[in-house]
Amino acid sequence: MSSEPVVNLAPSTAATRRSLLRVGVLGGTGTVLLGAGGVGTGIAQAASAAQATPAASAGAPALQGLFTQPDLDFDTLFAFGGTGYGSAEFGELVTAVNAINAAGASYQTYYDTFLPLATRLDRQAGAELAAGHRVSARALYLRAASYYDLCLYFIFGTTARASEAGAYAAMQRCWDLFCQLSDSPFEPVRIPYEGSYLPGYLLRSDERARRRPTVILNNGQDAQNVRMWAFGAAAALERGYNVLIFEGPGQGSMLFERQAFLRPDWEKVITPVVDYLRDRPEVDRDRIVLSGSSLGGELVVRAAAFEHRLAAVVADPGFLSLWVSWQALEKEITSVFEHGLSKQEINALWQQKFVPALSETQRFDLVKAAEPYARDALLAGRAGTVFDDLYGLGTTLMRFTVADVAARVSTPTLVTVYDDDELVTPAAGQGAQVYRLLHADKQIVTFTEAEGAQEHCAPMAPRIRNEVVYDWLDGVL
Incomplete structure (x- = not known):
């Protein structure tokens, strides 16, 4: 890994595995249709601009041999990465991948393969628990939760799309049982929030009555609680930290069951979380850390600009602006916002x-990417359609930026950058810009392909990522 910031603002043209909107989601077809007839003068101008924008090129996957469909590849790599922390089993994954390819890789065959695996482990865990085999039951529930999570992510591309909330509930039930069976206290908590609550779990490495440094693991756009086990939680417990995993608006049950959506003013979420932790007797009030993963890398910097009681912040990765990534990845779509069109014109x-130009796969990509931000996208995904309000989505995404607030952060901050990051685009440019804007004590680290820690959030190398993050935190605290 490199600790020297490298600024390169040229947009990436690599193919994405799971993007905010996938690269070239319209392929070459969209530009032709844009010029096929107008629905107003302003719209015709936008169509002309879109035609002038070359379509993003599709590159080969960095890892060959899983699936030909890149987003299936990417999400499965996170499961492989979790094997080192027990959230998946290598042989189970290989067997599932082979079965999916034999059936013809698709969202449906992926779901149809991982759902029976998750269900079988879920039932086996119950039988082991009934027989008094607590350790085996705990391990099985963790893996079942992980495999249910794989089903959940791709459910909009299947005939089970209307059962999204139920798929989340199955995953969450297994995660909760894993926590209940822990030898250490993994406590479900409710954090007071705007007249209601945020659900979460406070994890402690043992039951000794002492105040400890505590890491808030702030998830991103579409990972679940079980994903955070390998990507931060287990490593923190190994080092004697407490861990708080929580679901904010647009995440987990807040999204799937309560239909609360991501908000750009994330300090309104984090300040109640900090308030809650400071009242806990197990928490060292002066050593509360906020670590944001994926989109969380943007959310935590935004929060830290206003919440100054934190001891350290980890922006993993450094993420300047959602809209910058969308502009790099989806030039044709975002170009319609550049010509002063009205909401009605853009939506028309x-x-x-x-x-009408979207394939079934492209519809899945778009709706899944938009789901955490808008109710019509969530409902469209469950109905197998596409949301109507592009204007509302675009103007919402534009508000997710730290360009105007990063300089206010007074907390020591670690910014990470990943080689071949196809979600934070351009990766080196956005991370370096966030780093440059910060006036607090700061460090920037790049995870590289040479060490197997490339791609967004290092799906294949959580231990490498965790070692760097927690060694830095140990030094700061």
Whole structure:
């Protein structure tokens, strides 16, 4: 890994595995349709601009041999990465991958393969628990939760799409049972929030009555509690930290069951979390850390600009702006916002020209990417359709930026960058910009392909990522 910031603001043209909107989601077809007839003068100008924008090129996957469909590859790599922490079993994954390919890799065959595996382990865990085999039951529930999570992510591409909330509930039930069976206290908590609560878990390495440094693991756009076990929680417990895993608006049950959506003013979420932790007798009030994963890398910097009671912040990765990534990845779609069109004109262009050109896979990509931000996207995904309000989505995404607030952060901050990061685009440029804007004590680290820690959030190398993050935190605290 490198600790020297490298600034390169040229947009990436690599193919994405699971993007905010996937690269080239319209392929070459969208640009042709945009010029096929106008629905107003302003829309015709936007269509002309879109035609002038070359389509992003599709590159080969960095890891060959899983699936030909890149987003299936990417999500499965996280499961492989979790094997070192027990959240998946290598042989189970290899067997599932082979079965999916034999059936013809698709969202449906992926779901149809991992769902029976998750269900079988879930039932086996119950039998082991009934027989008094607590350790085996705990391990099985963890893996079942992980495999249910794989099903959940791709459910909009299947015939089970309307059962999204139920798929989340199955995953969450297994995660909860894993926590209940822990030898150390893994406590379900409710954090007071705007007249209601945020659900979460406070994990402690033992039951000794002492105040410890505590890491808030702030998830991103579409990972679940079980993913955070390998990507931060287990490593923190090994080092004697407490861990708080929580679900904010747009995440987990807040999204799937309560239909609360991501908000850009994330300090309104984190300040209640900090308030809650400072009242806990197990927490050292002066050593509360906020670590954000994926989109969480943007959310935590935004929060730390206003919440100054934190001891350290980890932006993993450094993420300047959602809209910058969308502009790099989806030039045709975002270009319609550049010509002063009204909400009505943008939505008419979207509904009449873009949406009819989408394939089934492209519809999945778009709706899944938009789901945490808008109710119509969530409901469209469950119905097998595409949301109508592109204007509302775009103007919401534009608000997710730290460009105007990063300089206010007074907390020591670690910024990470990943080689071949196809979600934070351009990766080196966004991370370096966040780093440059910070006036607090800071460090920037790049995880590299040479060490197997490339791609967004190092799906294949959580231990490498965790070692760097927690060694830095040990030094700061």
